[in-house]
Amino acid sequence: MSVSVTCDRVVKKYGDAIIIPDLSLNIHNGEFFTLLGPSGCGKTTLLRMMIGFNSIEGGAIKFDNRIINDMPVSKRNVGMVFQNYAIFPHMSTFNNVAFGLKNRKIPKAKIEKRVDEILKIVHIQDLRDRMPDRMSGGQQQRIALARAIVIEPDLLLMDEPLSNLDAKLRIETRDAIKNIQSNIGITTVYVTHDQEEALAVSDRIAVMKDGVIQQVGTPKDIYNRPANRFVATFIGRSNIIEAKLITKNLKRSILFQDGFIASLDTWNDEALSLPDESSILISIRPEEFIIRDTNDGFGGIVRSKTFLGPNTYYNIETSYEQVLEIIQTSDELHELKKDDPVNIDFAHHKINVFNADGSKNLLLGVDSNE
Numbered sequence: 001m002s003v004s005v006t007c008d009r010v011v012k013k014y015g016d017a018i019i020i021p022d023l024s025l026n027i028h029n030g031e032f033f034t035l036l037g038p039s040g041c042g043k044t045t046l047l048r049m050m051i052g053f054n055s056i057e058g059g060a061i062k063f064d065n066r067i068i069n070d071m072p073v074s075k076r077n078v079g080m081v082f083q084n085y086a087i088f089p090h091m092s093t094f095n096n097v098a099f100g101l102k103n104r105k106i107p108k109a110k111i112e113k114r115v116d117e118i119l120k121i122v123h124i125q126d127l128r129d130r131m132p133d134r135m136s137g138g139q140q141q142r143i144a145l146a147r148a149i150v151i152e153p154d155l156l157l158m159d160e161p162l163s164n165l166d167a168k169l170r171i172e173t174r175d176a177i178k179n180i181q182s183n184i185g186i187t188t189v190y191v192t193h194d195q196e197e198a199l200a201v202s203d204r205i206a207v208m209k210d211g212v213i214q215q216v217g218t219p220k221d222i223y224n225r226p227a228n229r230f231v232a233t234f235i236g237r238s239n240i241i242e243a244k245l246i247t248k249n250l251k252r253s254i255l256f257q258d259g260f261i262a263s264l265d266t267w268n269d270e271a272l273s274l275p276d277e278s279s280i281l282i283s284i285r286p287e288e289f290i291i292r293d294t295n296d297g298f299g300g301i302v303r304s305k306t307f308l309g310p311n312t313y314y315n316i317e318t319s320y321e322q323v324l325e326i327i328q329t330s331d332e333l334h335e336l337k338k339d340d341p342v343n344i345d346f347a348h349h350k351i352n353v354f355n356a357d358g359s360k361n362l363l364l365g366v367d368s369n370e
Helices: 043-051 093-103 108-121 137-149 167-184 195-201 219-224 229-234 269-273
Strands: 005-014 017-027 032-036 058-063 078-081 155-159 187-192 204-209 212-217 239-248 251-255 261-263 278-284 289-292 298-308 311-318 323-329 341-346 352-355
Touching (some): 005 043, 017 043, 017 058, 017 212, 032 043, 043 078, 043 155, 043 187, 078 137, 093 108, 093 137, 108 137, 108 167, 137 167, 187 195, 204 219, 212 219, 229 239, 229 278, 229 352, 311 341
Parallel strands (some): 032 187, 032 204, 078 155
Antiparallel strands (some): 005 017, 005 058, 204 212, 239 278, 278 352, 289 341, 298 311
16 A cells, blocks of 8 residues: 655654744655755755654644554654665574564564565575675665565665765666566655756755745656756756846847847746836756857857766856856767857757845746646
């Protein structure tokens, strides 16, 4: 069985310190949902409120339609995977995974059958009798995952489960977690500060800052149409450029500081109501730039370059002394050198435009709480 999770105006306090001021969120039955944000944003605090390790000072958390605020941890039927694995070093793989079933007084034959099934699902059946000190970090994390799901929880919670693994193993393990979750169909709430990890595994993501949800949406929607400047700069890289909103030929356009004008057709109502020459912020990701041989766009000078295999990263200084990070496909025939002059354009349909303080996206197609 799996459940939906509803957070209805949830509040978390430690003394006079308000960690989560007023948070509402709906997590669908069976989805892989990620809480993403910097350290201290409240994502782990919210996870611990769901499992019952933290109290709830206001609002309600519901599993389906059951309010679980005061429900004991043992009654919530939640599986938890921790950052540090939290497996027993003196127990074999089998006994680690069987631990929760034994506590529930499940018959021995049923424990044997269920543990062996789970070990196959997480692909560690050949480690059944091995001790943890003879395993890699990824193998130990799979034991922790198996132990969490063998009890057939209604909800699976995962708190930074990959942060102790090296880069290659982290990618392998995250892919395994996503495949396992998809196969068993259990509602999963996953906490991470790693943007790439969140994009790779999630059905939907909630981006958090200071206990407040900034945007909820699919990985594609959040990356392509961030709700505000914080989301744009936290999810992947983004160059933020100051500009003006003007009207030219009856169309709303962007006036860059060196006089370059770019027209867009996707303004929302707020953008259309702003007066001419309102200050705006342009967000352009490094891969959205186009280096032209023509005079289209605005001028710049190559200040540095870094070759990284298929892509080359350039720092290019504009005529108004802003250094932009630009990524181009590595091409020996058109390789730029330090101090080369260039003309820079961008994929106009991909950029994002925010109001002066960066709090709102001024383009159509943005939903801050999907």
